[in-house]
Amino acid sequence: MNRTDRLYALAEELRRVGPAGTTSARLARLFEVSARTVKRDVSALQQAGLPVAAQAGLGGGYVLAASVGLPPVNFTPAQAVALALAVRALPPGSPFGSDADAARAKVLDALPVEARARADALAARVWSRSEPAQGPPATVLRAVEQSLDRSLVVAIEYGSSDGTVSRRRVEPILLARTGGLWYLVAWCRLRDDLRWFRLDRVLRADLTPERYDPRPVASVGEPPSGARPVSARPSDA
Incomplete structure (x- = not known):
């Protein structure tokens, strides 16, 4: 994951955990980087205007200001491809299969033009097929x-x-x-x-x-x- 994608993902993770916040050690494990890299990434988000506050205590951590209002979730091209791959892997007749396919299309359609092009290019390099299965009507x-x-x-x-x-x-x-x-x-x-x-x-x-x-x-x-x-x-x- 490049730094731009990681910054997007980090902002979304902080939004997801909400006021409880999360530790820097956990973020480092989640994104497979060092704690020092997490600190630099958070600093970059803060400089971009995202109100991230440092938490005191054992291990340290970060939390978004309670009043922050973030835009809708933004997917990186790699995340969009991962969702498309997961949907494609569903066997025919899987529960919520039609909803999953509709959601996949919405995610791709919502990407900015450049990100959609990157997602399409990446998806073209991943082949998959669902295993044949007999499902209910x-x-x-x-x-x-x-x-x-x-x-x-x-x-x-x-x-x-x-x-x-x-x-x-x-x-x-x-x-x-x-x-x-x-x-x-x-x-x-x-x-x-x-x-x-x-x-x-x-x-x-x-x-x-x-x-x-x-x-x-x-x-x-x-x-x-x-x-x-x-x-x-x-x-x-």
Whole structure:
């Protein structure tokens, strides 16, 4: 990452952590530079008018002034390509796949002309393909996505491994991908218990108007080996 891109990324990281601030040591690890380089970069941001204040205490650190109003997040060309690569790597039928593709296009369209040209040139040098996979119908994905987002019970038709089809009302808790397959983990009202439903075996899903109180993710237990929430961020440790 060149210095200009790093300065953009550093400003965005300070914006993200907000009033809690972050340590210089963590910033050095995050951007793979020395603490001295972080200090010089912060000084450059301060000279450019960004109100970054130094924090006292063990390890030191930096925080943006509480009153600062920053413009919308700016992506570097490399970050835009990384997002495009992540979207392209999604297997067909992945949850929120259509939203991911729309977001990718928005990110590229929002780049300044010069940055867009750099992103296009960089992206042309990265080849990727998604692995073939059988996914559920788009209507099933949309119903499950909206159910999770709005906490609405969803009625599903589910095909078991022996070919029988059951009709159930479920309360989604989370979506998980393991063993190359997507699962809907939900509270099944028919079984009055938690169940993992293979998403490619959900034949139909209809959103109902009935709301439910989402169960905590911890109720599902430990995630599969190597898995972590999509919301996970670089460690603050």
